[in-house]
Amino acid sequence: MSASIQVQVADSHLYPGCSVRIAHLPEPARAAEAIVEFADGSGAHATCHRRAFDELELSVDGYATQKRHPVDAKHWLLLAVDATHNSWRVKRRLP
Template sequence: MSDSIQIQVADSHLYPGCAVQIPHLPETESAAAAVVEFADGSGANATCHRRAFDELELMVERYATQKRHPVDTRHWLLFAVDASHHSWRVKRRLP
């Protein structure tokens, strides 16, 4: 998956207000494969796409944290916090 978008999360899971780094995000609005790397060393596959210029939908597949806590598949809305669109925050969980 070398063409996947790399996403770094500042914690072991996502939640509203959580900081997210995306060094390179394509401009396209179509869905793209992503690999999410959590701060505890765990990871998950995901799918993301831009909802608007400063909003991103992220569907993270089921994974387990390093402490083996299972986290179910979840759908999140993120918003950009800088003009370069490298720094994002989780706005809310989507249904």
């Protein structure tokens, strides 16, 4: 895998419709390690994979929010919101 990608989430957890910012995308067809930073200051390790030009898969390891609420590991589909591919929105949870 390549260098870690910074993923900034606009809330303390991911859910459909949630806003996400990613400064540098992984190369197509390559998985990349990611560090997910949540708005409440919590964080998690993840793997990011670019499925298509405007689609990313994000597999987030389990973590605890700042209020110590446990969040299980989950797999998400993200869609690009703008042409710069810095802003993303969670489309849905993947199996």
